Amino acid sequence: MRAQETPAYSPTDPARDTAATASVAVGEIRTGLLRHGASLTTDATERLLDLLPGEPVLQSRRPIDHALSPDVANGVDCNVLTSNGARVHTVGTVLTHAAITGGRVLQTSTYARIDPAGSRHRRSWAHYTARPGRLETLGRADADELAAGFAALTGAVAPGCLDVGAVCERLARRLQSSPLLDGCPPIKSQWTRTRWTALFVSKHDERAVPRADFVLYDENVRTISLLIPYALRESYRLGAVLELCRDLALHDWVLTTLSQRIKRISSVSGDRTRAVGELYPTISHLLHLWMPGARVEPQLARVWDGFERQPGFTRQWNTSVGWIRDQLSLHTLQLLGGLESNRTAG
Amino acid sequence: MIIFSVSHKGGTGRSVTSTNLAYRAALRGYNTCYLDFDFGSPTIGTIFDVENTIDGVIGNGLHDFLGGRSADVQRVSVWAESKVSGSGQPPGAGSLTLLPGSRGGGEFSVDKATVDRCTELFVKLDEEFDLILVDLSAGRSFAVELALQCTARPALRMVPARWLVFHRWTRQHVRAAHDLVYGERGLLNSAVSTGHDDAVMRTLIRFVRTAYIDPHSPSTDHLSPTQQNWLFEMDRDLEALSARLKLGRSVRLGSVSLDAVLQWREQLITDRDVKTLGIAHEETVRAYEDLAQAVTDPAVWESI
Numbered sequence: 158m159r160a161q162e163t164p165a166y167s168p169t170d171p172a173r174d175t176a177a178t179a180s181v182a183v184g185e186i187r188t189g190l191l192r193h194g195a196s197l198t199t200d201a202t203e204r205l206l207d208l209l210p211g212e213p214v215l216q217s218r219r220p221i222d223h224a225l226s227p228d229v230a231n232g233v234d235c236n237v238l239t240s241n242g243a244r245v246h247t248v249g250t251v252l253t254h255a256a257i258t259g260g261r262v263l264q265t266s267t268y269a270r271i272d273p274a275g276s277r278h279r280r281s282w283a284h285y286t287a288r289p290g291r292l293e294t295l296g297r298a299d300a301d302e303l304a305a306g307f308a309a310l311t312g313a314v315a316p317g318c319l320d321v322g323a324v325c326e327r328l329a330r331r332l333q334s335s336p337l338l339d340g341c342p343p344i345k346s347q348w349t350r351t352r353w354t355a356l357f358v359s360k361h362d363e364r365a366v367p368r369a370d371f372v373l374y375d376e377n378v379r380t381i382s383l384l385i386p387y388a389l390r391e392s393y394r395l396g397a398v399l400e401l402c403r404d405l406a407l408h409d410w411v412l413t414t415l416s417q418r419i420k421r422i423s424s425v426s427g428d429r430t431r432a433v434g435e436l437y438p439t440i441s442h443l444l445h446l447w448m449p450g451a452r453v454e455p456q457l458a459r460v461w462d463g464f465e466r467q468p469g470f471t472r473q474w475n476t477s478v479g480w481i482r483d484q485l486s487l488h489t490l491q492l493l494g495g496l497e498s499n500r501t502a503g
Numbered sequence: 504m505i506i507f508s509v510s511h512k513g514g515t516g517r518s519v520t521s522t523n524l525a526y527r528a529a530l531r532g533y534n535t536c537y538l539d540f541d542f543g544s545p546t547i548g549t550i551f552d553v554e555n556t557i558d559g560v561i562g563n564g565l566h567d568f569l570g571g572r573s574a575d576v577q578r579v580s581v582w583a584e585s586k587v588s589g590s591g592q593p594p595g596a597g598s599l600t601l602l603p604g605s606r607g608g609g610e611f612s613v614d615k616a617t618v619d620r621c622t623e624l625f626v627k628l629d630e631e632f633d634l635i636l637v638d639l640s641a642g643r644s645f646a647v648e649l650a651l652q653c654t655a656r657p658a659l660r661m662v663p664a665r666w667l668v669f670h671r672w673t674r675q676h677v678r679a680a681h682d683l684v685y686g687e688r689g690l691l692n693s694a695v696s697t698g699h700d701d702a703v704m705r706t707l708i709r710f711v712r713t714a715y716i717d718p719h720s721p722s723t724d725h726l727s728p729t730q731q732n733w734l735f736e737m738d739r740d741l742e743a744l745s746a747r748l749k750l751g752r753s754v755r756l757g758s759v760s761l762d763a764v765l766q767w768r769e770q771l772i773t774d775r776d777v778k779t780l781g782i783a784h785e786e787t788v789r790a791y792e793d794l795a796q797a798v799t800d801p802a803v804w805e806s807i
Contacts, residue, residue, distance in 0.1 A: 192630060313563060313575060323574045330623040333630070333658075340626075340661035345534055347631050424532055424595040431532075 179300040179359035183307045184268025187325040188410040189348035192333045194341040196260030201337045221259050221448050228252040230289045236318045240305035249285045249292035253324050259446050265328045267321040273298040304354040311374045343438040346414045351406035353381040355398045369460045397454040411446050415477050505635045507650050510669040511679035513641045516713035517669040519769040522550045525636045526771050527795035529599035533633040539604040540639045540646045550769045552586045556603040564605030587771045613649045622653045629662045655698040666708045672715045681748035709756035757794045762787040
């Protein structure tokens, strides 16, 4: 994959401006803990996410601190694999941004909409740079196959193929090495990779119900497949889809990290000092981050509702938080019991 | 915490001791990863007994990543893929992840881009793992140079680093270990020239004796009285020599005794090898456990 950084021009919403043809948007989100001991201040967050001088960092305070960097465009000229194994030559730009939630969780996200009905010949770069966040195929391709091919690629990306994950990773590494961060994260945790596709189906397509699939592929890799019917396409901005995917990736990361903490705390439960030492940062740095759907547009909130029913994110979260608090109570009781027996002995 | 394993030359038991240290640390509940920086000959797959990584991996091993030829590094979960673990992650254990070298690796130059990539890798691993063990090549090498340059970078200033120097218990090996650390072109001088503080660097270095025969051990009972006396004398002389050469008791992290199993095959010593099969000594396991304890114990590293 070839990449070069160019500034993003005010992006037109790629999802709105096509005719009745089907199109697909693809992206990857990497989610991890900021390498910083405390919650990052608003000021430091703004400086960290200032990826393009002159472009604002969007910050909001309610219901939880959230900051979003401007988009940076990268030019790409590469192949995209379809589900039937074909390589489709695509040229254009992908957009990358970073988000920080609660001053704690860093997400880098790279995405593009692939226009499957591009021209037969490669055009000048000026044509592509004028359309930030859009990839055009050289020759026709099938949107369904492009989406399925992208979602299926959960392992290493073949040389010369679109690697949005590598762009995310580059930005994540750059931010994590920033002198604005103290380099002392409160807990050890893993990053997750969330690959997503959103298929905006064509006018003549009969599928009318929005569908979303969330798959835990392995310990760190997840895929989200969204199907957005033509009838509803006006209500779905690509920005809103991105926000939904980021929100899902964020909560999946918090849940995954909490589960790993629980595993760790269980393994040292015999050693009270160590167990309490592990409980403390879990409670102070993770538990307040749960706010599912807080930033998701109402039309897409139903997707979150669906995930709440099956597999039930919040249900698992509540059980896990309950377990953590019970452990804390048990250790407190043991400690009190210890004091009591000391007193009796004295 | 990043732990670098160095030795003055091959055959000191550096790799086999470091891998066993990593294994014991993981069993103690630390999330541990092991990086094969032995650029001359990637062999860690053999010790961990992970198939397909025996001579390093193809495409996305450490050399490919550091050389900029691969965006990712292959990770191998020892609990999932090694034959030593039996039935997956033992209860109470942390993760144990291996980052193998590339097949046919070979040395390479240390330029700014390599140091950038390596620093980023260390930062990423530090986000995830409690212990990062890096097995460096023997002698003064590009790998040592790379490790020194990375740890001098601001991004790693808050990540504690430790240096373990492995040597056998003979006059030649003790002198060579001294040269490796204190010599004109040794570790300390290299560290200072890459921006480390001499006094701080000294507090980060500890020595590990390998293939050690303890004259007090019952394993020497079969020796004749003359041989035993000689052994005592040699041990005392070597202790005096190493104290003079600044690698004596106060800076020794531990000793691993000579174990026949390791003379014939580099491998992880499991509890099964000791208790069920009876092929390895219990004191070998204890030595590895002590090393794993000492390396993570802040009190050990506080002062000399």
